[in-house]
Structure formats: structure tokens, C-alpha cells
Amino acid sequence: MTSLTGTGTLIRLILRRDRVLMPIWMLCMALLPVGLASGTASLYPTDAGRQGYIDSLASSPLLVLFYGPKPAEPSLGALIFWRSATGIVIMGLIALLVVIRHTRVEEEAGRRELLGSTVVGRHAALAAAVLTVSGASLVVGVLVALGMISQQTPAPGAFAMGLAWAFAGILYAAIGALAAQLTTGAGAARGIAGALLGLDFLLRGTGDVAGGGLSWLSWSTPLSWVYQVHAYTGDRWWLFALTTAVALALVLVALRLSAARDVGAGLLPPRLGPAQASATLRSPLGLAWRLHRGSLIGWTIGLGVIGGVLFGGVAKTASSLLEGNGQLTEIMERLGGKSVASDIFIGGSLGIGAIAVAAYAVSAALRMRTEEAALRSEPVLAAGVGRLRWAAGHLVFALLGPTVVMAVTGLFAGLVYGASTGEVGRQVVRVVGAALVQMPAVWVLTGLTVAAYGLLPRLSPAVGWAALAACVLLGQVGAALNLGQSVLDLSPFSHIPHLPGPAAVPLTPLIILTAIAAALTALGLTALRRRDIPVT
Numbered sequence: 376m377t378s379l380t381g382t383g384t385l386i387r388l389i390l391r392r393d394r395v396l397m398p399i400w401m402l403c404m405a406l407l408p409v410g411l412a413s414g415t416a417s418l419y420p421t422d423a424g425r426q427g428y429i430d431s432l433a434s435s436p437l438l439v440l441f442y443g444p445k446p447a448e449p450s451l452g453a454l455i456f457w458r459s460a461t462g463i464v465i466m467g468l469i470a471l472l473v474v475i476r477h478t479r480v481e482e483e484a485g486r487r488e489l490l491g492s493t494v495v496g497r498h499a500a501l502a503a504a505v506l507t508v509s510g511a512s513l514v515v516g517v518l519v520a521l522g523m524i525s526q527q528t529p530a531p532g533a534f535a536m537g538l539a540w541a542f543a544g545i546l547y548a549a550i551g552a553l554a555a556q557l558t559t560g561a562g563a564a565r566g567i568a569g570a571l572l573g574l575d576f577l578l579r580g581t582g583d584v585a586g587g588g589l590s591w592l593s594w595s596t597p598l599s600w601v602y603q604v605h606a607y608t609g610d611r612w613w614l615f616a617l618t619t620a621v622a623l624a625l626v627l628v629a630l631r632l633s634a635a636r637d638v639g640a641g642l643l644p645p646r647l648g649p650a651q652a653s654a655t656l657r658s659p660l661g662l663a664w665r666l667h668r669g670s671l672i673g674w675t676i677g678l679g680v681i682g683g684v685l686f687g688g689v690a691k692t693a694s695s696l697l698e699g700n701g702q703l704t705e706i707m708e709r710l711g712g713k714s715v716a717s718d719i720f721i722g723g724s725l726g727i728g729a730i731a732v733a734a735y736a737v738s739a740a741l742r743m744r745t746e747e748a749a750l751r752s753e754p755v756l757a758a759g760v761g762r763l764r765w766a767a768g769h770l771v772f773a774l775l776g777p778t779v780v781m782a783v784t785g786l787f788a789g790l791v792y793g794a795s796t797g798e799v800g801r802q803v804v805r806v807v808g809a810a811l812v813q814m815p816a817v818w819v820l821t822g823l824t825v826a827a828y829g830l831l832p833r834l835s836p837a838v839g840w841a842a843l844a845a846c847v848l849l850g851q852v853g854a855a856l857n858l859g860q861s862v863l864d865l866s867p868f869s870h871i872p873h874l875p876g877p878a879a880v881p882l883t884p885l886i887i888l889t890a891i892a893a894a895l896t897a898l899g900l901t902a903l904r905r906r907d908i909p910v911t
Contacts, residue, residue, distance in 0.1 A: 378634075381495035385503035389477055395837040397511055399844045400469055404515050404540070406848065408459045409522030415458070416451055416526060425449040429457070440580035441685065443593075443602050452528035452607035456536045463543040463601055464576055466515070470508050470544040471551030471568040477504040479555035479564045482639050484749055498630050501555075505548050505626055512544025532607030539604045542618045546597050547572060549625035556632040558641040562669055569673075575599065597621045659760055663768030666746075667739060671772060674735045674780045678728060683787025686724040687806070690717045690792045718875045721788060722809055726868060728784050729813035730846055732777045733820045737839040739773035740824040744835050747909045762904055770896070773821050778814050785810025809874035815888035816867035820846070822895030829902030832910045867891075 390397070419425040426449040432438045433445035442460045446453035478501055481487040487500060520537030524530055547568070554568040555561075579599035582592025593599055600614045636642055655661035743766060746752040755765055785807035793802030824839035831838070849866040863869045870884040 378496040378498040379502055381493075381499040382502045382506070385490075385495070385499050386507050389503060389507045393473070396840055397473075399840055401511055401515050401518070403844050403847060404462065404466060404469070405518035405522060407462060408455055408519055408536070408540075409526065411459055412451060412455045412523060412526040412528070415454060419451075419454075422449045425451065425454050429454060432458075436584050439584050443579070443583050446605070447608045450528070450607055451526065452523060452532045452536070453605075455523070455526075455528075456532075456539070456606040460602060462540060463598070464572065466512065466540050466543040467547035467550075467572050467575075467598060468569070470512060470546075470548040471554070471572065472565065473508050473511075474504045474548045474551035475555050475561055475564050475568065477507070478552065479558070480561045483559070483561050485639075488638050498633060501552055501629060501633055505552050505629075508548040508551075509545045512541045512548070515544065516541025529607065531610055535604055535610045535612070536606035538615055539601045539606060542615055542622075543598065543601050546601070546618055546622050546625075549622040549629070552629040553625050553632070556629055556636065556641065557643045559639070559645045560641075563641075566669070572598070659755070659765045659768035660771060661768075662755070663772055666742060667769070667772040667776065670735065670738065671776045671779065674732065674776075675783050678731055678735075679780050679783030680787055682728055682731075683784040684791050686721060686728070686784070687788035687791030687793075687795075690721050690724075690788070690795075717792070721792065721806060721875060722873050725781075725785065725788070725806075725810050725813060726850065726871065728810070729781060729817055729871075730843070730850055730868060732780045732784075733817045733843055733846065735780060736773055736777040736817050736821045737824050737843055739769065739776055740821050740828065741836055741839055742773075743769050743825075744828050744832055747832065750909060753909055756908065762908070763900055766900060766903060770825070773825070774818060777817050777821075778811065781810040781813060781817075782807060805875040812874050812880065812885065813868070813871055815885050815892065816871050818892035819867040819888055819895070822892035822899070825899035826895040826902075827899070829899030829906070832906075 415425075419428055429445050429449055432442070439445075442457050446457045478487075481490075481500065490500065516537035516539075518537070519540050520530075520533040523533035523536060550571055551564075551568050554564045554571075557567060558564050575596040575598035578592045578595050579602060582590050582595065582599070585592070594603065597618055600618055603609075604611050604614050632642055653661075656665060743752070746769075752765065756762060786803060788810070789803035789806035790799060792806065793799035796802060820839070820842055823842050824835060827835040827838035846866045846868055849863055850868050867888055870888060872880050872884065874880065
């Protein structure tokens, strides 16, 4: 038996376990650039129109930080590669999370040791996780390329763009594999890999914004090489060979580190905890805070602070983007309502942010299923804690956690936009209100996930993430593709009032959405009281 014996079998196991979630994220990632290209082609059919659009966006340092320097030519493909550059970061994030889930999480739960007692090589699990995620990334790349070709863009540039997305996933699958060897906890491994991704992004963005003597930062990290492919304008194929070499080197290092440690252990020494538990752990709410605090802090900083600054910083330039383009104005009005250009942009951006924060809400609600499946909920419930009290601790973070994130997003967007207009106090109140008005739609997804957890616990992850994916496709791609309002209304986010704006806020849809969320949550909790625990 070799160290890789059983790799194929474990790949099939991963594909079976992720048979719902993996196709969902692959399809969403593949459709986003295609939907953007379809909408952009109708909004800016000429090179002159696209050049004006590019120049308007590139005038904002914040957008250059996110997208990189503007493309050398105003072709549709070059514009879409530039505009969808954040998809490269998302691909890396998904890849590292999935690899850590199938490596460090499995060790933490004790399942890796169980598999190791069978005819499975020492490195089979790590190799299977990296190969599966790398293969899924390549499939996404091919789908992106075929989708871009369907939009009448040149095939070489389309495949260069698809491979750029794919290699971002492959690179961070390797980094996730390396991070999984360092710590005993999956949360710490995610933190290390996520911090590296954020550092890569900031170094590349700093080099693009600063230029001059700091332009070398745009080439300083492997992730920045993916941006430097310059699909449709440069098609630097040799960068893929360089990225492949780095990814292979990282995987080899991860394999060597895996051989140098015990199963379940990490190379970095674990931090010793106190001899006695903190007083905050004496209640289900305190335990829930301990489990959710990392995600809440991360989302608050990532979307609340960074996203809020971006939304507020670009709002002032929104008028130049919408001026003279009736179709773009119409789409943004469907997302952000009829008002001045800056309010339309802020409203639309907060709507997108609300869908993003719904991902946190679904994840927080599914933490109950994670605790149950890992057999950690049963000891808590056996200690005299009622089921509803235990669930309530997690629901505080599934319902109020997203509210905190959206409030911080609105606060920073209002501060930045208010500073640019000289009306800080007024804009903070308006923008925070526009952020919080999104919450009933987020709560509906939370309630749906809780209902699925109570009634069909094994299917609850699929139900929650599929509902979120449907909202993404309807809310973002649907508006660009001019789908009928009856189709768009299937998403709860389409019923949210458009704020900020001069009109009064209609309370009826907010009350109805909140009532639906409450009913779904109550249904899930009722079912939780009556079924067996655990259901594995």
C-alpha cells in the first residue's frame, strides 16, 4: 500500500457528500460573468460607450483597488475580465474553504482517523481534497470560457479568462491544504488561509492604485499573477505555467508537513486554554457566542467596513456612470429605486450586500446542524438545557448577527458618502436606514433554513444554500437579463422598499416578510422539539 492508496475512492466520497453544494457554487460562479457580459453588451454596444464606462470606473481609486488597472482596450471581453476580477478572489475563497472542510474538519471530527484504519494511504485524503477542488475549478473555468464565447467574444481570450478563474481556485486549494497542516482547529486554518488571501488582494491592489515605485507589488504574489493574465488584451499564457509550479510546490510542502505530524495534530502548538471555563460559557447563549464570534467579526470587518467604504466611496461618481445611459439607469432603478443617481447606486449596492450577508445568516443557522452532526449538541442537551433554549442561542446570531453586519455597512457607507458631500449626519441616518430595511428578506432565508433544519435536518444545507443561490440569480442576473417581474418577485429581496429616497417607506411588505420569517422559524423549532436528536 502506498501513501496515496484510496485517493480515487475518497474523491468519489467527496463528490457524493458535496453532490448538492458543489454544483450550486460551480454554476453560480460560471453564470456571474456571463450574466454580466450579457447585460453589458446591451448597455454599451459600442467601443466608445464602453471606454466611457471604463474611464468613469477607473477614476475611483477604490474601484482600481478591487478591479485592478483599466484594460488596454474597450472590447467587451476585456471589460468583463476587468469588471469581474473579484470573482478571482471568490474562487480562491471557495477553494480554500472546501479543501479545509475535507481535510482539517475531518480530522477534527475524528473521521480521518477512522478512515486511516482502513486500506487508505496517509496522504490520500489530502490528495483527494486538492484534486477534487482543482477539478471543479477547471470545470468552472471551462464553463466561464464557453459562456463568454456565447457572448461573441474571441475564443482565446475567453479561455484565458476561464483559466484565470480556474487557477485562482487551484492555487488556493493548495494554500488551504498547507494551512490545514498548521493548526489543530479548522477555524484557525480558515483564518490563516483567509488572511493570506486578504494579504494577496491588498498587496496587488496597493500596487495597482499607487503605481510608480510600488507597482512591483502588482506582481508580488501568486494571486496577482492571475490578474496579470490580462485576458483579451494580453493573454499571457506563460503565467499559468508559473502558477501551476507554485501550486504543485505548495501541495508537495503540505504533503511533507502532513507526514511530519500526528493525525489530528497541527504543526503549530495549540494555545492552552484556562483550567476552568469562562463564566460566559455557563449558558447556551455564551456557548453560541464562542462558536459564532469569529464569523461575526470576520463578516463585520469584511462586508461591514470594507464593503461600506467601497459603497460610500463610489456613490458620488454614480451620476457619471448613469448619465446618458437609459438602460443602465433602468436596471439600477430596479435594484435601487427611482431617485438621484447616488441614492440609486447606494440602494442597489446595499441590496447586493444584503444578499451577501444572507450567506452569513444561512451559515449561522446551519451551525445547529453542524453541532448536531458532530454529536456536540447531545451532551449540552443532556445537561439540562432545553432544545429551544439551545437553539435560541444560535438564532440570536443567525437573526441579529446579519443585522449588525448590515448596520455597520450602512454606517461606513454613510460616513464615507457624507464626508464627500459635507452632510455626514444626514447621510448616515439615511444610509443606515436603507441598510436595515433589507433585513426582513434576510430573515426569510434564515427562517427557511431553520424550518429545513427542524423538518429535514440532512437536507437543510442544500435547502438553505439553494434558496440563496436562487436569490442571487434572480436578483443580480435576472435584472440584467430583463426577466419578468413575476419571476423576480420569487425572491424576497425584490419586495424590499428602495431606500434611500424621498418616498415614504411602505411598511406592508416588511411586515409580511417578517411574518413569513417568524412562521418559518416557529415551524422549524416546533419540528425540532418533536424529532430525534441527533439525526446523522
